[in-house]
Amino acid sequence: MIGKIFPKSSGSFKGRIRYIFGCTKHDHEITGILTIDSNCLSPDPLPGILAGCEDDVLEMVKEFDSVEMMRRMTIDSEKAIKPVFHAMLSLRPGESLTPSQWRSAVRKYLNDLGFDETNQYVAVMHQDKDHQHVHIVANRIHLDDNFSMVKDSNERAVSMDSVSEIEDRFGLSKAPRPKDTWGVSITHAELQASLKDDELPFKHRMIAKIAGAIEATNAVDGDMFTFTRLLRKQKVFIHLTLNEEGQPKGISFEFDGKHISGRQLKRSRLTWHKLITQEGIQYDPETIHELQEEIARRDSEEQKRARIYFFEFSNRSKRLYIRFTAKQIEVFKLIEEILAIIDKIFGGGFKAKESKPVRHYIDFIPGRPLIIENELDLFEPGA
Structure with missing residues (x-):
């Protein structure tokens, strides 16, 4: 299972709720929609939608939006808030949960993130060809006397832990820990592709390999030669761009015939400058020719x-x-x-x-x- 939290937003819940009930265009094929759970007073909008009527959807949107209106009238504050929470839990192809199991998973997930019975939420399952995923839209405003907000500090780490426990509870296959991607977020399109291919997207696999090589290099107080050899063991090859003085000014990485620059992978850590000044990969400018020869040795492991x-x-x-x-x-x-x-x-x-x-x-x-x-x-x- 993969858990993804979408960017939170201010304003109305209308766009998110209409989206999860299939009222707007999707970037993936939907073969079935099922309302899994909700604690709203308004009725399930799905029967009306199937009959061509959105009245119940708009009623649910109004119910969500009304809480922020009450908060504004009760609390005298100009502070901007983002009450719209949207997350998705996706199973791997071939795996499935019953509606009852999904309901249990959703409630655990929300509870782990700090939501309780005073927070409105609705969960809808999409059957996307050969795999299931559930969208959760929730209100971060507690419907109580204080109208406090669900805190979102460290929520992504909490989300990973919660997903791991859900996998254990229902015997699901364990997904790669997103921490291996050094915090680089996965787009929705990449998420869908990774689920179909049963692996992390190319960019995130590259970061995981490079991160491991950096950690191993630092563990032995190694240098750029050590880093190059450790990457080569994983079939990752380095390409350098040189400046007018013949010294590296840029670095890119090759794996499985595909190239991507360190800047594109993670600008704050994997450019040439960051590798030698921040990540601790030692480099002596006098060794540039020897380093280029080492980089060119692609066949050493094969030999x-x-x-x-x-x-x-x-x-x-x-x-x-x-x-x-x-x-x-x-x-x-x-x-x-x-x-x-x-x-x-x-x-x-x-x-x-x-x-x-x-x-x-x-x-x-x-x-x-x-x-x-x-x-x-x-x-x-x-x-």
Whole structure:
């Protein structure tokens, strides 16, 4: 389950209440609507809406709005307030709760956030293709003698804890903790996409990976080289933008073929400047060339799983040895390409066979320059 609190607002409840009852256009398909719970005196608007009449919706809106009017008449204060509270609880695809279970979940959630029986609320379930979610609209004004407001300090942390307890109560799959995204909010569209894909949105997965690498780097008092290697283990690669002096001025991150800048991810923490001045990632400007080489080493983790192969390429008069550090399937593909090149340059008749290690060879690692060991004259005489 994912819990999302939408920005609170002042003014009338009309827009939110009409939205949750399906009276306005949605950004997702709704295959069913069901009123889960309400403590309002006005009747359930849904039957009237299905019959094409919004009278009961407007009656409910009037009931919500009247509390703020009474508060203004009772309390002599010019302080602006935001009484409109709107939250959503979303299940993962394939999971569902009964109306009774949803009612219990909604009441627990509101109670955990500080709402009580003196706060008006209404909860409506939307069936969105293959997953359920419930919208909750509540009045933050207590309908009592003081017309006090439900406090919203630390509400997002409270919301996460409440959702986790609801998951435990009903045996729901545990959602990734939003704290891993360093407080970057998830848009409604991203939320819907993540539910369908059964994972956090790309931006938030990136932040979680980078945050973990920063924490691990700091734990060992590491530097930008350490940070780069830790990211590479997670298949996250760094790209630097250099200034006129050849020093980094910007940083972007690549994962699964997608690129995003540190500024776009989290401007207050993941720009190049913030990483080295605020997040404690040490960087020596004198090491820029070595750092660029380290950043370019994308294949290091793959090479750990690779083997070393020696192959002899020979015809009747010439013999050449190449050492490959790669996976077997890569080696076989490379051999075919090398044979074709050698045949074009030196004529046909070359064959390749695996050999024992030799002293003189060309060292070939995919993605790196060729290295000639022991100043080899490329071809030795054939046997």
